[in-house]
Amino acid sequence: MTHSDQPRPLQSRASGALTGKVRVPGDKSISHRSLILGALSVGETRITGLLEGEDVLNTAKSMQALGAAVERTGDFAWRVRGVGVAGFAQPKAPLDFGNSGTGCRLVMGAVAGCPISAVFDGDTSLRTRPMRRIFDPLEKMGAKVIAVVEGGKLPLTLQGARDPLPITYKTPVASAQIKSAVLLAGLAAPGTTTVIESEASRDHTELMLKHFGADITSVMEGQHGRRITLVGQPELHGAAVVVPADPSSAAFPVVAALIAEGSDVVLSDVMTNPLRTGLFTTLREMGGAIEESEVRGDAGEPMASLRVRASKLRGVEVPPERAPSMIDEYLVLAVAASFAEGTTIMRGLHELRVKESDRLAATADMLRVNGVKVEISGDDLIVEGRGHVPGGGLVATHMDHRIAMSALVMGCASDQPVKVDDTAFIATSFPDFIPMMRSLGADFS
Numbered sequence: 478m479t480h481s482d483q484p485r486p487l488q489s490r491a492s493g494a495l496t497g498k499v500r501v502p503g504d505k506s507i508s509h510r511s512l513i514l515g516a517l518s519v520g521e522t523r524i525t526g527l528l529e530g531e532d533v534l535n536t537a538k539s540m541q542a543l544g545a546a547v548e549r550t551g552d553f554a555w556r557v558r559g560v561g562v563a564g565f566a567q568p569k570a571p572l573d574f575g576n577s578g579t580g581c582r583l584v585m586g587a588v589a590g591c592p593i594s595a596v597f598d599g600d601t602s603l604r605t606r607p608m609r610r611i612f613d614p615l616e617k618m619g620a621k622v623i624a625v626v627e628g629g630k631l632p633l634t635l636q637g638a639r640d641p642l643p644i645t646y647k648t649p650v651a652s653a654q655i656k657s658a659v660l661l662a663g664l665a666a667p668g669t670t671t672v673i674e675s676e677a678s679r680d681h682t683e684l685m686l687k688h689f690g691a692d693i694t695s696v697m698e699g700q701h702g703r704r705i706t707l708v709g710q711p712e713l714h715g716a717a718v719v720v721p722a723d724p725s726s727a728a729f730p731v732v733a734a735l736i737a738e739g740s741d742v743v744l745s746d747v748m749t750n751p752l753r754t755g756l757f758t759t760l761r762e763m764g765g766a767i768e769e770s771e772v773r774g775d776a777g778e779p780m781a782s783l784r785v786r787a788s789k790l791r792g793v794e795v796p797p798e799r800a801p802s803m804i805d806e807y808l809v810l811a812v813a814a815s816f817a818e819g820t821t822i823m824r825g826l827h828e829l830r831v832k833e834s835d836r837l838a839a840t841a842d843m844l845r846v847n848g849v850k851v852e853i854s855g856d857d858l859i860v861e862g863r864g865h866v867p868g869g870g871l872v873a874t875h876m877d878h879r880i881a882m883s884a885l886v887m888g889c890a891s892d893q894p895v896k897v898d899d900t901a902f903i904a905t906s907f908p909d910f911i912p913m914m915r916s917l918g919a920d921f922s
């Protein structure tokens with residue numbers, strides 16, 4: 478994916494109230510998993526509401542390259558005919574995951590349990606991200622990394638295990654990508670694979686594995702953790718997956734509606750799995766009016782409609798143990814905090830340094846160039862809210878979709894317009910972001 482050849486700048490200017498009802502695209506985490514588990518199942522998986530963003534499309538291509546039949550049957554509707562657990566075929570070319578950590582790392586786990594080798598690669602952002610955290614446990618399970626650049630980065634070649642071993646693995650950081658990679662490799666191992674996390678991360682892999690017929694249990698471990706046990710070598714059966722709207726994408730219109738005076742916006746079908754809703758909890762603590770209705774669920778994943786009205790926000794302290802449930806939302810929370818009255822302290826953000834960009838530094842820069850007082854102290858981000866944001870800055874996106882969207886949200890209510898240098902990467906997770914925000918009344922030009 479070579480977006481940077483053609484940067485697409487954009488300016489966001491305050492345009493008054495945002496109003497209307499929209500459905501943001503399907504959840505990115507669930508979309509990746511539905512394709513991968515569909516490919517590891519026997520029979521047919523029908524997916525509706527799939528996120529057709531570049532990250533997920535790259536996962537779909539990788540599943541095809543590994544031997545599954547993956548077809549688009551209509552708008553956001555996909556069919557996968559799987560090869561069964563450990564059934565992947567040797568891919569003929571390197572697997573290119575573009576900008577996507579999730580796609581790359583989960584597929585590494587799935588490949589680790591198959592007797593094949595595959596080259597994993599991605600764009601210049603993904604090539605900076607740590608992969609040792611994934612292949613360390615996979616090597617304990619019998620896979621081998623046979624070619625890797627220094628520091629454990631992409632591109633790398635992974636040789637899957639002929640006879641994978643089940644392991645008990647304690648994740649070094651709360652990461653659903655590490656947990657999921659181990660569980661996906663564990664599918665091919667005899668006996669039970671156990672993952673222990675001291676802070677619970679999103680549990681979509683566990684819920685979906687159960688939906689596809691695996692024997693998997695999850696129990697509390699300590700105050701905030703989980704112990705997940707998977708019985709290996711199940712026969713997974715293709716299943717129907719309805720992908721709810723992505724709370725990490727909903728985060729952008731939610732914050733825009735809270736900060737733009739007079740706004741009243743409804744977002745339908747937003748997934749409300751408690752391991753994903755730390756942002757909504759925090760915004761409510763700040764005084765944000767976010768009401769849930771039409772609460773329901775599908776395949777273990779709860780969802781609801783969210784009505785969001787413009788609100789006077791106040792600064793709060795966000796505890797470190799909340800980080801896994803809102804890890805992708807701190808950028809846009811920092812925007813909300815800039816419009817609040819008082820100081821917001823977000824604690825324990827070390828993982829933000831290893832995302833599509835160093836999001837801790839990039840968030841601070843985004844605020845600073847728009848006249849907001851901000852400080853990084855160790856792993857904490859401290860934002861001095863003054864009830865309004867001067868704006869007028871040009872924000873560097875660093876190949877990071879969430880920086881681009883957060884900066885454009887900031888411009889929806891700042892005194893002067895906010896510019897971003899490149900919107901191209903928004904297509905990785907929220908391809909319709911710009912027209913959808915315009916349909917609510919945002920002035921993007």
Ligand SMILES: O=C(O)C1=C[C@@H](OP(=O)(O)O)[C@@H](O)[C@H](O)C1
Nearest residue numbers: 506579651652653654655804805
């Ligand atoms: O498993 C997933 O779908 C994801 C896990 C998170 O990453 P980590 O596992 O690195 O925390 C998150 O940042 C990413 O956007 C999606």
Ligand SMILES: C=C(OP(=O)(O)O)C(=O)O
Nearest residue numbers: 576577578579580805832
């Ligand atoms: C971190 C993210 O995704 P990934 O790790 O899949 O690149 C994200 O979408 O914010």
